[in-house]
Amino acid sequence: GAVVSQHPSWVICKSGTSVKIECRSLDFQATTMFWYRQFPKQSLMLMATSNEGSKATYEQGVEKDKFLINHASLTLSTLTVTSAHPEDSSFYICSAGGEGDQPQHFGDGTRLSIL
């Protein structure tokens, strides 16, 4: 089946630094990828839709300047959390696909901890 790889799986960094998370579709091309955030014991919240070769579409309430998304190729999207603070600590999950009769396939997530 389709595989989505997300890296890193876990990152700990100091407050004020920027963190980049990569999402790759390994065996299919994805014109659209999605970034979600999940708080402990809660559901997934869509942050933004990443479109290859164009600007991402952010959901209401998501800071575009805080969460930078780049989708430079059909197999790679990146999420950069800029000037991260403890409140940005969360579990971030990407997905790819979901076009036509295809389901979205999810990465294994990135646990981000800001100290």
Added chain:
Amino acid sequence: AQSVTQPDIHITVSEGASLELRCNYSYGATPYLFWYVQSPGQGLQLLLKYFSGDTLVQGIKGFEAEFKRSQSSFNLRKPSVHWSDAAEYFCAVRGFQKLVFGTGTRLLVSP
């Protein structure tokens, strides 16, 4: 706007017993429906999907789900639960390419 309701926050089932997880959706057109499973600290794995056709859908790991338009439901079932099925289960509906998730049901399996 589309929405998904999973009324059970958590369910405990004895190993070997049958399982049914409830899901109700709200969507104006014919829905695309999904069930995903999430183990702790991991991403989501697709169990099954419904797009059209046969309303009883078979998935992986012995799961099945039945689409009932009259009840706006898409309940997940498994005839005999295994300890490894303990996880969080999410029902989702797709509208305009976006997935809308329910709040999830945590399945606990007792010996």
